[in-house]
Amino acid sequence: MAVLLISSTAIALGVRALKLGQRRAAMALLTLTAALGLTFLVMHGFEYYREYGEHLVPGLDFSQPGATAAAVELFFCLYYFITGFHSLHVLIGVVIILVLARQVARGAYGAQRFTTPELTALYWHLVDIVWIFVYPALYLIGRSG
């Protein structure tokens, strides 16, 4: 999904704007980052909702026909643990970035003071990198053939 890649660029540009002393641009870019993070979470919500409708949630409602049901159940256990914990990290990031945007608006950071925004950006890039690996591992594997 391109949403997180774009949001990583947005926060990188946001910190860059802050270093250049462009506070309003930095605030806008941080808000855009948080909005893209939220978009990602909402999309995940729809995905989970659809899977619940298809009886694909182990523990809550899981029933599949055929001999591969046990394997499917295992896959979805892994899938919910991995995407669930990743989404939790995205949520934490969104909250931190929103708080940061507010602080930038109040003038807490600027061209001389940007270590906290820079570290927040590093965290957000890491969450992005995790998704870079989770996406092919869970969504593309076994698609061909």
Add this chain to the structure above:
Amino acid sequence: MSAPASAHVTPLRRFLWVLAALLALLALSAGSALLKLGAFNTVLNLGISVAKTLLVMAVFMHETEARKLTRLASALGFVWLAMLIALTLLDFLTRLHVPAPW
């Protein structure tokens, strides 16, 4: 990270190039799912993921602008993570495939 007084600012163009490259690689990896390459689908996808990660680390995380020692320390963190993932996968990948009896 350099001292605040001498803040290094990455050129805007570099960020946009990286974004374009990341999106192109994403399209390539999603598109590769349509090709039948067997085990090489996974190899290709992981290769693309590594390339994307290197782009993010090098530019977004300022590795190319950092001092060598900082770069080394940061790279080691990712190498350590890769080792942990590889060791976890070793268990999974070396097991015999036993079909379910039911």
